[in-house]
Amino acid sequence: MNVRPATLALSAVVLMSTDAEAQRFVAVPPPPNQPMAEDFDPERALFFATPNFVPLRNPEWTPLSGALGARDVAADTPVLTFEAGGKTLVLVSSQMSYHHVAQGEMAGEPWMVTF
Amino acid sequence: MTPRVGDEVHWFAEQGLFDGLFLMRDEQSGTFWDHMTGEAVYGPLVGQKLEVDALVQTTVERALQADPDAMVTLSPQAIRTDDQMKVGGLLAGIRGRLNGFFQSTVEREDERRPTMDLGMGLWTDHEAMYYPMDRLRDEGRAIVDAFSGRDVLIYIDPRTFVPAALIVDGGDPEWEGEVLRLSDGTYVENGLLYAANGDKLETLRPLQVFTRWYGFSLTFPGTEIWEGRD
Numbered sequence: 001m002n003v004r005p006a007t008l009a010l011s012a013v014v015l016m017s018t019d020a021e022a023q024r025f026v027a028v029p030p031p032p033n034q035p036m037a038e039d040f041d042p043e044r045a046l047f048f049a050t051p052n053f054v055p056l057r058n059p060e061w062t063p064l065s066g067a068l069g070a071r072d073v074a075a076d077t078p079v080l081t082f083e084a085g086g087k088t089l090v091l092v093s094s095q096m097s098y099h100h101v102a103q104g105e106m107a108g109e110p111w112m113v114t115f
Numbered sequence: 116m117t118p119r120v121g122d123e124v125h126w127f128a129e130q131g132l133f134d135g136l137f138l139m140r141d142e143q144s145g146t147f148w149d150h151m152t153g154e155a156v157y158g159p160l161v162g163q164k165l166e167v168d169a170l171v172q173t174t175v176e177r178a179l180q181a182d183p184d185a186m187v188t189l190s191p192q193a194i195r196t197d198d199q200m201k202v203g204g205l206l207a208g209i210r211g212r213l214n215g216f217f218q219s220t221v222e223r224e225d226e227r228r229p230t231m232d233l234g235m236g237l238w239t240d241h242e243a244m245y246y247p248m249d250r251l252r253d254e255g256r257a258i259v260d261a262f263s264g265r266d267v268l269i270y271i272d273p274r275t276f277v278p279a280a281l282i283v284d285g286g287d288p289e290w291e292g293e294v295l296r297l298s299d300g301t302y303v304e305n306g307l308l309y310a311a312n313g314d315k316l317e318t319l320r321p322l323q324v325f326t327r328w329y330g331f332s333l334t335f336p337g338t339e340i341w342e343g344r345d
Contacts, residue, residue, distance in 0.1 A: 025216070030157065031145065031157075031158065034157055034158050034159065034161075035157075035158065035159065035161035035162070036156065036157045036161060037154060037155070037156040037157070037161055039336070040133065040156040040157055041133075041222070042157055044133065044219075044220055044221075044222060045131055045132065045133040045138065045147075045157070045220060046131055046132040046133070046219070046220055047130070047131045047138075047147070048130045048131055050130070051128035051129055051130050051140075052129060052130075053128075053129050053192075054128075054192070055126075055127065055128040055129070056188070056190055057126070059188035059190070060188060061186035061187065061188050062186065062187060062188070062189070063184070063185075063186060063187075064175060064178060064179055064185040064186060064187040065179060065183060065185075067175075067187050067189060068175055068179070072189055073175045073187065073189075074175065074197070075174065075175050075176040076174050076175070076176065076197075076201070076275075077174060077175045077197050078172070078173075078174060078197060078200040078201055078275075078277075079172075079173060079174060079175055079178055079187070080170050080171065080172055080173075081170075081171045081173060081178050081181070081185065082168065082170055082171065083168075087184075087185075087186055088178070088181070088182040088184065088185040088186070089185070089186055089187075089188075090175075090178050090185050090186065090187040090188075091187070091188065092187070092189065092190070092197075093172070093197075093200040094194075094195050094196055094197050094199070094200045095189070095190040095192060097194045097195040097200065098190070098192040098194045099190065099192060100128075100129040100137055100150070101127050101128055101129055101139060101150075102188075103118055103126065103127060105124075110117060110118050110119055110124045111116075111117070111118070112116045112117065112118040112127060112165075113116065113170060114116060114127075114139065114150040114151070
């Protein structure tokens with residue numbers, strides 16, 4: 001573990017991603033004097049003032065078969081699946097390309113998916 | 116991934132970039148985390164690691180074949196289209212580069228493979244292996260390789276075209292239509308492992324990610340690359 005010296009000269013800037021044209025990425029200086037992992041370099045990392053994408057939290061679940069029948073999804077729609085609380089849970093990949101993080105609890109079991 | 120630190124559930128969101136990949140930040144401690152390994156990389160909880168489980172990348176059809184009672188959540192938000200998320204859409208970007216925004220967080224790329232190359236990455240706390248998609252295709256879309264002391268089947272699903280990895284006992288995979296048969300009589304169908312008599316077996320999956328080369332090689336520096344059968 002290393003500790004980063006408190007050298008803060010970076011001003012907040014606004015950056016744009018080609019993957020998210022309407023998204024504002026407001027970079028801010030890294031928090032000073034923090035422990036860091038061995039291979040991590042805070043001078044090279046970008047830290048954002050707030051999350052750029054709203055995480056999907058405590059979502060409501062509906063049967064996948066019903067969503068297919070209602071044409072909310074198609075048979076070949078790319079998805080991510082995982083197990084939590086004894087259930088198979090499914091997230092739509094294109095939607096996770098926005099949220100990046102989904103998190104909740106199923107039958108008392110906390111779960112999180114990152115993408 | 117389990118969002119628990121000790122006995123406490125923390126809440127996470129994307130809030131940074133490093134090595135071309137996003138970093139998560141948890142609200143409770145302000146620590147930044149690697150979203151693939153679950154390792155705390157900057158902040159007061161450095162030294163902690165979230166429990167990580169294998170995630171299955173598949174299609175609605177396959178998910179329902181595996182579990183007809185599967186549940187889905189639907190969000191109005193998306194950056195990319197479903198077509199862009201399919202393997203064909205991902206392959207279209209294989210000759211591309213990271214844009215400058217992401218590139219600024221990368222010190223030096225591993226140039227053994229093209230930046231946007233696609234493959235299956237497996238890892239443990241101690242080792243990592245990258246299986247390029249083109250090598251898997253050259254090998255008939257299925258191989259059994261020894262990884263971290265276990266035999267692992269890595270195959271490209273004939274319906275989704277997404278690679279997947281399962282821990283198996285058999286070897287010498289051979290396709291019979293869309294069924295993948297192994298030397299011990301077990302077989303894989305619709306993404307699930309079956310005994311020779313047709314009984315469904317527990318499907319054990321190593322930690323895996325279908326990924327672009329830059330993301331895997333920067334997360335696991337020095338990762339081995341599967342080069343082909345001996």
